[in-house]
Amino acid sequence: MVESIDFILLPSEIWMKLSGWYGGGPPLPRKVITYGYGKNLMVETKPLTLKVVRSTKLNEIHTVRYSKATPVLTLKNECCKMMSINPEQVRVWDFHTGQKFKLLTNENDRLDESQIIDEQMILIEEKLASGEWPEDTSTSSYRSSSSSSSMYGSSSYSYSSSYSYYDNYGNRSGAPTQKGVTGLSNLGNTCFMNSSLQCLSNTAPLTEYFLANAHLRDINSDNPLGCGGKLAEEYGKLVQEIWSGSYSSVAPRNFKHRLERFATQFAGYQQHDSQELLAFLLDGLHEDLNRVTKKPYVETTESNGRPDDIVAAEAWSGHKSRNNSIIVDYFQGQLKSTLVCPKCDRVSVTFDPFMYLSLPLPMQTTRIIPITLYFLDPLKVPIKYGVTISKVATIGELKKAISAMCGISHDALVVTDVYNSKFFKEFRDKDSVDDITERDVIHAYEISTPPDNGDHENWETVYIPVLLRREEITHSHYYGPQVRQVLFSTPFILSVSGMTNYEGLYRAILNQLKRTVDPNKFTTVAAAEAENQNQNGDGDEYNNKGRRKSTSGYESDSEDELPQVSHHRTENQVLRSAPSSNTPLFKIKRLSNYDERELHDDGRPLHLEDRQTLIIDWDARGLRQVFDEEKDRELTVDPTATVAQKESDEDQCSLEQCLDAFTTTERLGEDDLWYCNKCQLFVQATKKFDLWSLPSVLVIHLKRFSYLRKYWREKLETLVNYPTKGFDLSNHVLHGAAGDLPPIYDLYAVSNHYGSMGGGHYTAYAMNKDNKNWYKFDDNWTAPVSEKDVVTRSGYVLFYRLRGSEAIMPPIEPYVADPNANNNNTNTNNTNSSRTGHSSLNSIDSSDEDENIHSGLISNSINSRFFPRANQQSDTDSSCEMSDDDTPLTTVQTRNNTTPNNRHNENDNDGL
Numbered sequence: 001m002v003e004s005i006d007f008i009l010l011p012s013e014i015w016m017k018l019s020g021w022y023g024g025g026p027p028l029p030r031k032v033i034t035y036g037y038g039k040n041l042m043v044e045t046k047p048l049t050l051k052v053v054r055s056t057k058l059n060e061i062h063t064v065r066y067s068k069a070t071p072v073l074t075l076k077n078e079c080c081k082m083m084s085i086n087p088e089q090v091r092v093w094d095f096h097t098g099q100k101f102k103l104l105t106n107e108n109d110r111l112d113e114s115q116i117i118d119e120q121m122i123l124i125e126e127k128l129a130s131g132e133w134p135e136d137t138s139t140s141s142y143r144s145s146s147s148s149s150s151m152y153g154s155s156s157y158s159y160s161s162s163y164s165y166y167d168n169y170g171n172r173s174g175a176p177t178q179k180g181v182t183g184l185s186n187l188g189n190t191c192f193m194n195s196s197l198q199c200l201s202n203t204a205p206l207t208e209y210f211l212a213n214a215h216l217r218d219i220n221s222d223n224p225l226g227c228g229g230k231l232a233e234e235y236g237k238l239v240q241e242i243w244s245g246s247y248s249s250v251a252p253r254n255f256k257h258r259l260e261r262f263a264t265q266f267a268g269y270q271q272h273d274s275q276e277l278l279a280f281l282l283d284g285l286h287e288d289l290n291r292v293t294k295k296p297y298v299e300t301t302e303s304n305g306r307p308d309d310i311v312a313a314e315a316w317s318g319h320k321s322r323n324n325s326i327i328v329d330y331f332q333g334q335l336k337s338t339l340v341c342p343k344c345d346r347v348s349v350t351f352d353p354f355m356y357l358s359l360p361l362p363m364q365t366t367r368i369i370p371i372t373l374y375f376l377d378p379l380k381v382p383i384k385y386g387v388t389i390s391k392v393a394t395i396g397e398l399k400k401a402i403s404a405m406c407g408i409s410h411d412a413l414v415v416t417d418v419y420n421s422k423f424f425k426e427f428r429d430k431d432s433v434d435d436i437t438e439r440d441v442i443h444a445y446e447i448s449t450p451p452d453n454g455d456h457e458n459w460e461t462v463y464i465p466v467l468l469r470r471e472e473i474t475h476s477h478y479y480g481p482q483v484r485q486v487l488f489s490t491p492f493i494l495s496v497s498g499m500t501n502y503e504g505l506y507r508a509i510l511n512q513l514k515r516t517v518d519p520n521k522f523t524t525v526a527a528a529e530a531e532n533q534n535q536n537g538d539g540d541e542y543n544n545k546g547r548r549k550s551t552s553g554y555e556s557d558s559e560d561e562l563p564q565v566s567h568h569r570t571e572n573q574v575l576r577s578a579p580s581s582n583t584p585l586f587k588i589k590r591l592s593n594y595d596e597r598e599l600h601d602d603g604r605p606l607h608l609e610d611r612q613t614l615i616i617d618w619d620a621r622g623l624r625q626v627f628d629e630e631k632d633r634e635l636t637v638d639p640t641a642t643v644a645q646k647e648s649d650e651d652q653c654s655l656e657q658c659l660d661a662f663t664t665t666e667r668l669g670e671d672d673l674w675y676c677n678k679c680q681l682f683v684q685a686t687k688k689f690d691l692w693s694l695p696s697v698l699v700i701h702l703k704r705f706s707y708l709r710k711y712w713r714e715k716l717e718t719l720v721n722y723p724t725k726g727f728d729l730s731n732h733v734l735h736g737a738a739g740d741l742p743p744i745y746d747l748y749a750v751s752n753h754y755g756s757m758g759g760g761h762y763t764a765y766a767m768n769k770d771n772k773n774w775y776k777f778d779d780n781w782t783a784p785v786s787e788k789d790v791v792t793r794s795g796y797v798l799f800y801r802l803r804g805s806e807a808i809m810p811p812i813e814p815y816v817a818d819p820n821a822n823n824n825n826t827n828t829n830n831t832n833s834s835r836t837g838h839s840s841l842n843s844i845d846s847s848d849e850d851e852n853i854h855s856g857l858i859s860n861s862i863n864s865r866f867f868p869r870a871n872q873q874s875d876t877d878s879s880c881e882m883s884d885d886d887t888p889l890t891t892v893q894t895r896n897n898t899t900p901n902n903r904h905n906e907n908d909n910d911g912l
Contacts, residue, residue, distance in 0.1 A: 009043055033069040042264065044068060048111060048118050052079050053095065055125045055134070072114055073107035079124055091133070093123035096253070115257045117188065118269060175245055176782070180207075180768050182242045183249035183780030187256055188269035191779055195762035196278040197252065198777040199749035199799050201242050202766035203697060205809060209326050210239040212814040218289040218325065226287030227262040234258040235285060249780035274751045274762050275701050275797050282355055286327035295322040303349035308336065312692055312735065315351035323353075329809070331355050331699065334692040336734060339685045341676040342667075351692055356699035356797075359658040361716050363706060367391050369398070369436060370641055371415070373406055374492060376446040378512050386640035389433055396429035402444055405640070414445045414463065414493055421487035423465050426611075448495035462498040462610040466509065467491045467591075471620045485617065489516075489632055498608040502601035505588060505608075509616060516632045519585060521625050585622040589615045652719035655798075658702065659732050663689055694729060694737040696805040698745055700798040704753065715756055719793045722747065727800060739808035745800035752794040765790040766799075 003009065010018070012029070019025055033044050044067055052062045062082065066075055072092060080087040094102040094116060100123065104114050116122070127133060176182050180201065184194040201207055209215060215236050219229035238255045241247060260267040263280050298318035303311045312334060320328070332353050339348040368386045375382070387401050399410040417425040417440045427435065436442060450459045468489045474482045496508045510519060589596045591613040599606060618627075665688040668674055673682035704716045729743040737743040749766040764777040765785060776785040 003045070007045070009045075031067055031069070033067060046118075046268075048116065050075075050116070051119070051121045053121055053123050054083050054085070055123060057083075061121070066111060068112040068116075069110050071107065072104045072109055072111065075111065075122070076107060076124070079122075083124065085124070085126065089127045090124050093125055095121035095123040101253075115253055119188070176248050177784075178768055178771055178773070178775075179245045180243050180770065181775050181782050182247055183777065183782050184242075185249055185251040186779040187251065187253060189271050190252075190256065190269065191762040192272045192274040193252070193256065193259075193266075193277050194777070194779055195274045195751045195764040196281065196797070197238070197255075198764040198766055199751050199797065200278070200281070201239060202749050202769060203330075203799065204748075204769035204801070205330055205696070205806070205812075206326065207239055207243065207769065209812050210236040211243055212812050214812050214815050215289055215326070216817070217815045218291055220288060220290045220293065222293060223287050223290055226290065227258075227284055229288050230258055231262055231281075231284045232288035235281070248782075271760075274753070278699070278751075278797060279355070282327055282331060286323065286325045289325040289327065291324040292322055298322060300350060303347075308349070308351075308692075308734070311349065312336070312351040316353075316693075319353050327355075328353075330697045331695050333695040333698075333738075334735075336690040336692045338688045338690070339674055341674075341679060341683055341685055343681065343683055344676065344679045346676055346678040356701055357662065357691075358701045358703055359655075360661045360703050360706070361718050361720065362653050362657050362661055363716060363718075365391055367433070368640070368643065369433065369442060371402060371442045371444050372635070373402065373408075373444045374446065374490075375408075376412075376448060376495065378515050381515075381634045381636050383636045383638055384641045385638045386643050388640075391434065393433050394429060395427040395431045395433060395435075398433055399429070399444075405638075408446050409449065412446055412449045414447055416443050416445065416493075417441065418443050418491060421489060421491060422467050423491055423613075443490070445493040447493055460497045460499055461495050462608050462612075464494040464496060464608060465491060465611065465613045466494050466512075467613065467615050468618065469615055470618045470623055494614075496608065498610070499605040500608070501603055501605055502588070502599055503603075505599070505606060506584070506601075509588070510585075515634075516628050517585075517626050518628065519626055585619055585626060587617045587619075589617060591615050651717070652721060655700070655720055655722040655727070656732070658720060659691075659729075663691070663732070691729070691733045693735045694733055694743050694802070696738045696802045696809070698800040698802070700800065702796055702798070704796060717793050719791075720795060722791060722795060722798055724787055724790065726803075737802055738805060741802055741804050741808065744803045746803055747790070747798060748801050749799035750790055750795050751797035752792065753796040754794050762796075763794075 009030070015027060019027070031044050032041055034041060047065045047067050049063060049065050052064055054060065054062075062079070064079065064082075076090065076092050077087050079085075080090060092104045092107075093100050094104060094114065096117070102115075106114070125134065184197060186194065213236070215232050219232060220226060221229040234255045238250070238252055241250045256266075259281075262284060266272060266277065266280070298321060301311055301315045301318060316334060323332075332355055335352050335354050337350050337352055340346070366388055368388050370384060371387050372382050372384045383406070385402065385405055387398060387405065389398050389401050393401075395415055396410070399413045399415060402408075402413060402415075403410040415427045416423050417427070417436070419441065447463050448461055450461075467487055468491065469485050470488050471483050472486050474484065492512055494508060494512055496505060500508070510517065588599045590599060596615065665686050667686050668684050670684065674685040674687075675682050676685070700722075702720055704718075706716060724747045727745040727747070729737075729745065733743050747767075748769075749764065752763045752765065754761045754763070763779075765774060766777060767774050767787075774785045774787050774790060776783050
């Protein structure tokens with residue numbers, strides 16, 4: 001659930017006032033707990049749900065709920081009380097994924113500090129009769145069964161012991177096919193994290209840096225914008241596990257735990273965005289490894305008419321005086337930003353650092369929807385149009401566009417989605433055309449409308465959806481031929497009086513079908529064909545699946561959702577049941593909630609209801625005689641429909657086109673005004689970005705999630721043809737690339753997103769730094785992949801390496817700890833010589849890695865200079881009094897962080 005959409009948080013006093021005035025309830029009190037790096041306050045809206053297993057009663061699992069701030073000891077004591085066990089005789093195991101992952105030895109730790117996650121298992125292990133703990137010679141696992149019992153809603157589980165392929169950290173043993181080709185376990189909706197981690201893991205210079213432990217030399221534990229060095233340390237451990245060559249997959253639980261301690265927006269196991277994670281991680285690593293311990297004040301540098309080279313050099317020098325890390329060395333470049341005041345023509349030029357480029361995709365604001373129109377006049381052949389319409393239009397607007405093309409009033413059109421010969425959905429005028437997907441088959445039907453004289457009171461016409469059904473013969477090895485009824489052809493909408501009788505309805509249906517059905521053939525051919533069948537056998541054709549080919553040309557591979565009539569008859573019984581001349585061509589059945597009821601001719605009004613579906617069950621012999629399959633397939637194709645197909649096939653662009661869109665001059669929006677200090681007004685200035693200098697590692701984020709209006713977003717499935725080798729940016733960069741090398745880049749990793757706005761899945765492609773082969777990483781599954789297959793419509797974040805950049809960077813020297821040095825001061829770089837003591841900061845004792853960290857580190861721990869979206873989570877301020885144990889919510893206010901102006905900031909939040 002999402003705050004402010006599904007629920008809002010209120011202080012208890014306000015809740016009591018509102019409930020006293022208006023009633024309602026029940027109240028849902030929630031605790032304010034301390035959470036994350038620096039012990040911020042937050043409202044715990046969803047406690048942990050845990051599944052607790054007792055080792056001596058392995059057939060039961062108890063579901064319990066606890067706050068993340070609950071101590072392990074409290075969990076242990078309350079579970080022992082529930083199970084009637086002596087707490088002195090048990091110990092508690094983290095039983096994640098049914099494995100003995102970790103013994104919870106520190107019972108004073110909170111559940112979140114012990115890395116206990118939602119919906120995981122906890123093992124309460126009892127001592128043996130001998131007073132000893134059970135030997136852990138094999139790994140226990142639980143398999144769910146069907147029974148359930150427990151006052152807490154437990155389910156029965158069966159127990160088995162089997163050889164474990166996992167170590168005590170959840171890593172899967174066994175050498176990978178190649179060092180570095182190691183999967184990452186999905187901990188629960190963490191595919192977004194795994195995708196970004198795999199791309200960074202295959203960033204050769206960064207990985208070599210961490211494998212050499214060089215990061216320990218640069219750890220900046222005093223940086224208030226960082227994570228106390230802990231994020232960099234944990235990432236270094238993860239990289240070393242991935243590249244150890246000992247595991248085919250690794251469970252990044254420790255890294256995930258450490259990450260969410262510093263970035264509460266990633267806490268829990270909700271879906272997030274791989275680019276958001278990457279933005280935080282790169283900036284977090286930068287601040288943890290920043291070699292600058294005292295940042296000087298640096299004013300923003302503007303050109304004021306000076307040459308760009310001088311201004312850019314000043315800006316970069318000022319930036320490096322505050323930011324100097326391995327991340328800056330490899331990942332950061334410069335953008336030239338030009339703003340022009342529309343009133344006084346003042347030009348402001350600044351040079352800003354960037355960590356990655358967010359490129360918009362060339363996007364059309366219109367789409368072409370193929371629609372087949374069926375006329376009220378049954379003799380008219382249907383026409384297929386390609387209707388051009390705004391992507392944010394309504395169905396009512398779509399009907400008006402169809403009306404303009406065919407001349408039929410929009411009030412006389414019904415727009416439907418047809419699937420498997422039945423109506424899947426009827427669209428209402430207020431529905432959005434976004435509800436129509438590329439795969440939908442859209443039909444528009446002309447219906448009769450009230451007369452122009454406005455006599456609506458006597459208008460008795462109802463609109464009846466009609467489905468056509470026929471018999472189909474299937475064959476069984478055991479029972480011989482079988483008959484079932486399947487839908488076929490195109491359904492239609494019948495305009496008819498609701499008070500008509502059976503004969504009137506029958507004739508109205510025949511009239512609607514008279515272009516494809518000739519009832520005269522039934523009376524003139526029936527006898528001759530019956531005699532011919534008696535003389536020559538059944539004479540039917542069968543397809544390669546043993547089914548009789550329908551004269552309508554339709555075949556069915558599966559049961560339809562409608563009720564099926566299936567019975568056993570011999571083939572001759574089916575095919576020799578030629579009707580007499582008085583036999584009707586079909587039976588009419590009324591469908592309601594999948595219940596069929598046949599209509600009979602008793603002369604009385606049928607009292608048909610609007611939109612009540614009818615099924616026409618055709619007589620097998622009659623259908624063969626009277627139905628013209630060629631006319632049923634007749635279709636007039638308007639030229640606009642051909643254009644629609646062509647545009648669908650050409651839904652692609654080049655990466656250079658995305659760069660062109662990024663560097664295009666645009667006017668700021670009304671909500672993004674710029675202050676001109678010359679005319680002293682906030683104005684809608686024009687803004688333009690240019691690439692000034694490029695880094696050794698160029699990260700490109702394709703903005704596939706875009707707003708077309710304030711509350712409406714879509715995912716763009718455009719195929720971006722990004723080059724895998726030789727991506728030449730000479731025409732796009734003004735100054736050059738790192739080391740004055742030619743700006744030519746080679747792709748080495750891709751983060752992919754599959755799915756839609758509502759959810760999806762992340763994977764990665766990456767080229768191994770050692771053997772230069774490409775691999776696919778899908779959580780813990782890895783496989784080789786061809787280089788030509790890494791360019792897909794799912795490409796989301798691209799990683800490029802400057803060709804030849806490995807030659808211009810100094811070699812990485814492995815870090816060797818000085819055994820005589822204080823463990824808390826591992827930094828030997830001269831720029832870190834003063835890092836052991838800052839009078840302006842609290843000292844940090846690494847023996848207590850979280851509790852004593854400066855309390856102001858987390859709210860804005862990520863510097864928004866490069867990542868304007870990384871901080872747009874709502875922080876929580878609280879003015880409530882906190883006791884030693886967490887207390888219910890009293891006063892909570894939300895604060896939204898602000899971000900600097902960004903030309904594309906309305907599209908940057910791509911979290912899912």
